[in-house]
Amino acid sequence: MNAPALSTRRVTDFVWLGQAPWRASAGRAAPRPEDASSLWGQFALHERDDAGGHVLARDRLGVNKLFFAVTASGEVDSSNFLFDLLQRGHRLGDVWSVPSGHALALSPSRGEYRLHRHAALDFAESDEQALVAGIRAALATTFERLATLLAGRRLFVTLSGGLDSTTVAMLAREHLGEFTAVTFAMEGGGGESDDLRHARLAARGAGVPLEVVTATPDELAELLDLVLLHGQDWRDFNVHCGLVNAAIGRRLRQRLGPDGGSPAPVLLTGDSMNELMADYRPVVYKGVEYYGLPRLAGAQLRRFLVSGLDAGDREVGIFNAFGLDTVQPYALAAEAYAAVPGERLEDPRAKQELVRLVMGARIPEAIYARPKLRAQVGSHDVGGTLAAIADRGIDAAALRRRFADLLGVEERELGALIRGGRYRFSLQAPWEAAQA
C-alpha cells in the first residue's frame, strides 16, 4: 500500500434486541445467521464460537461496513475498513464484503459458507395517512432507543440548515436532550451563506449552541487522502461530502482534545434521507457534470440509491478517523420512508410536503420555504467543496487514480470492488471461488 500510516478503531455498533440494547458476548455459541433478523440498529458484527465458526452480520442498509478475508490456514480476518485488511497483507482480490442486510455463517474448517438475507426494505406503498403515521412511529421508536443507546455520550448533530438535518436536530432535542449543532462553511465566501443563516435559525429553534466549522480550499485538499481511505470510495459525490465531514471531524477532535473521547462522542446526521426520497440531482460546474446518476426516476432511482448505501463510508468511516461515532437516524427508520409511493418521489416538493405532515410547526417556517439549491449529499455547501477540489484539477478520474494508488492496487481492479453501488461479495465460499 502507498497510504500514509493511519490508525483505525473498530466502528461502534448500535444494536437493539427486543426491549433492550444488545451486546455481543464472547465465549458462547455463534448465533445463526437467521438470528440477525431479530436485531435492529446500525451494526457490522463478527461473532465467533469456540469451534471455529463465525457469523458476520451487517445492518439493513449497510451503514456500518464489514470486510473479511480467509487466510490459507483458515483464519477469518475482518475489519470495518478495507485498507486495514490490505495493510495486514491480504490482497484486494481476497477481500470480500458482507452485503448490507445479510448475515454470513462461515467456518473454513467445516467448509461452511452460507449467506442469508436477514433484512430487506419492503417498498410497499402506503396511503398518506398510514405513511405519515408510520414515519412518526418509526422516528419515535428510533429516538427512544437512541436515548438508551446513547445515554452518557456527548452529542453533536450536523446541521446544514436543510429539512433533513433540522428534523434530526428537533427530534434529538426532544428525545436526547442537550447537544451541540455543528455546521460547515467554506472560508472566503464573502459574507454569511444561505446555508449558515438557516443553520443558525434551526439551532435557535432547537435551543442549542451552533459551532461553525470553516475550512479553506487548501485545508480541504489536505484531507483528501484521509477521505479516500476512511471513506472507502473514490466516487466524487462521496468524496466531496466526505471532505466536509472530515473538516468537521478534525475540528471537533481539536476542540475535544485527546481526553475528550471516552466514551466516544456521537454525531447524529441527516444522511440517508436523500436516498430514501431519491432526492439527488447531478451538478454542473464550469460545464462539467458531477455526481452522475443513473438515468432513472422515482421508485427505480430510489431502489438503486438505497441499495447503493452499501458502498461508501462518507460519514461513519470518516468521523471514526477522528474518534467520533456516527448515527444515521433515517437509516434506522428506513422501513417507514420506504412506503413513500414512487410517483410521489417525482414531485420536486415531495420532501417538503412530507416533512411538513410529519413535523408540522416544529420546523421553522423559513426552512420549509427555503428554495431548493443543490440537493446533493445532504449539504448545500458541497458545491463549495466541489469547486475547491475541481479547481485543483482533481476530477473523477484523478480521484479514482489516487484511490487505487493509496491502496496499492491497479486501477482496473476497482471495477470489481464497487459495482452498481455495492462492495463486492460472493455467494460462494472464497476458497471455492479461487478454485473455479
Next chain:
Amino acid sequence: MTHVEEIARDLEVFLRRSFLIPDDDARFTRQANLWEEGYVDSAGVVETIVHLERRWRVRLPDEIVFDPRFNHVSGIADLVASLLLPRGADGAA
C-alpha cells in the same frame, strides 16, 4: 435466433446507444470487459440492470453484478437467459 443471441444483440444495441460507443470501435466486442475497459461506469451498471429487467421482465439478483460472466455482453446474455422462463422473451416490451 436463440434467446441468448437475442439478448446479446439487444444488449449490444443498448450499450452502444446509451454509452455512446462508436460503431467502429474495434475493441468493443461481446467479450470485452465492460467495466475494466471503461465502457460502463458505476451509474451505467444500474441503467444496464434496469434495461435488462424491463426488456426481459426478470429481476436480476443483487449478486449478479459480481458474477464473472457479468463482465461482458456474452456472459450477461447467458445469465439473463438462465433467468428466463422457458417461454423466454414472450411478452417482453
